[in-house]
Amino acid sequence: MKHRGILFSVIFIGCIFLLYMYPVWFPQVSSDPSNKNEIRREPPATSWNYEPIATDGFAKWIGQKLADFETVYGNPEEVYSSGFSFVIHRYTIDDQTYVEVNTEDKRITSIKFLGKENDTIAPFRFGMTMNELAKITMIYPNFTLNYEGKTIAFELMEDDMNYRPLIAFDNGTFAILFFSQKKGESSLYSVMYLDKETLLKLAPYQVTDGVSPRFTTEETADWEVINQNKQEQSKYLFQFLRNYDRLPEFILDAKNQMLGEQILGGFFAKTEEFLTTERTQQLKRIQNGTEDGRFTLSRTEMEDVLKEFSTDTANVYLELPVYDPMFTILTWYSTPYLHTRFMHQEPESLGxxxxxxxxxxxxxxxENKTEDSDAN
Known part of the structure; x- marks a missing residue:
């Protein structure tokens, strides 16, 4: 009996061991054929911090004088104030390239590049997949940075790691890589190089420790001019992306533009009529900087706003804070449900x-639009 008891115990413990180790020895493989070319990356449960890679491409220009950059790339086509601490310069290299450079005190703080020229974005290349990126560097989910004597940590969520991974360079700069939402395997279509302060102020990822610094408005900013410039540049970029996807351009209708302006003004004039008390308080916390993140309208809230303005054939999207329009539009374009919303196959009127x-x-x-439009 004693030997039988020992034998039973050995067999029982062996079965438990096999049960728990089976998933490790024989991991499940998805049977979905659409997933065979692309690995979905979920943030691992780890506190490992990032490791930088060698500085290359446009990363070398971050922190340098704008005048030196322009000796290579020429003068900008347009320059306008952001209304905050930086100035935006737009350059035209060719009809397939869109470049914006942000500066503070005439030094480069970020470069946003959308196009097909690969030499300037080495070691990356446009069209590369996430699997190809993984051969260059590990995709890190956790970043801890020191800023003005304080520690700020943030984490990339699953969508961030798959569509907007963050890469660090050994000169202290960073790059956000934007991957497309086309059918099949996603591919790199844009890169934003930026310094640490700009990264923390844009706050594209979820902050897990500390408080992100914020952009402050300029006292002498002419917001009427700045808002107009941002509207025009955003329309230009949307059209560029439509052409990039080989889709028909948006119709730029003056009436639709006016309606968009009325909706924006009307929403903030009577916020409490569209939001619950809890949502109103959240909006105020984000506005005054006591809560990180972005505020957007839910589907129900959007429907209520559109009813107020007697339109049921429109789709409205509201977001704040938006400091850098190009960065925000690139983020929308690489976000699955927003890409679908803004990149319909059928032409639409844009405001x-x-x-x-x-x-x-x-x-x-x-359907109910007239031919009266002011497309540029």
């Missing part, structure tokens, strides 16, 4: 309204 850090995008169906 974009800015009010400081607040933006509304209004897409209007064309």
């Amino acid at each position: 974009i309204a800015f009010s400081k850090e607040n933006v509304v995008v209004l897409l209007q169906q064309l």
Whole structure:
């Protein structure tokens, strides 16, 4: 009996061991054929911090004088104030390239590049997949940075790691890589190089420790001019992306633009009529900087706003804070449900309204539209 008891115990313990080790020895493989070329990356449960890679491409220009950059790339086509601490310079290299450079005190703080020229974005290349990126560097989910004597930590969520991974360089700069939402395997279509302060102020990822610094408005900012410039540049970039996806351009209708401006102004004039008390308080916390993150309208809230303005053929999207329009639009383009919303196959009428850090995008169906448009 004693030997039988020992034998039973050995067999029982062996079975338990096999049960728990089976998933490790024989991991499950997805049977979905659409997943065979692309690995979905979920943030691992780890506190490992990032490791930088060698500085290359446009990362070398971050922190350098704008005058030196322009000796290589020429003068900008347009320059306008952001209304905050930086100035935006737009360059035209060719009809397939869109470049914006942000500066503070005439030094480069970020470069946003959308196009097909690969030499300037080495070691990356446009069209590369996430699997190809993984051969260059590990995709890190956790970043801990020191800023003005304080520690700030943030984490990349699953969508961030798959569509907007963050890469660090050994000169202290960073790059956000934007991957497309086309069918099949996603591919790299844009890169934003930026310094640590700009990264923390844009706050594209979820902060897990500390408080992110914020952009402050300039006392002498002419917001009427700034809002108009941002509206025009945003329309230009949306059209560029439509052409990039080989889709028909948006119709730029003056009436739709005016409606977008009315919606933006009307929402903030009577916020309590569209939001619950809890949501109103959340909006105020984000506005005054006591809560990180972005505020957007839910589907129900959007429907209520559109009813107020007697339109049921439109799609409205409101977000704040938006400091850098190009960064925000690239983020929308690489976000699955927003890409679907802004990149319909059918042509639509587009209106974009800015009010400081607040933006509304209004897409209007064309069934009831007239031929009266002011497309540029």
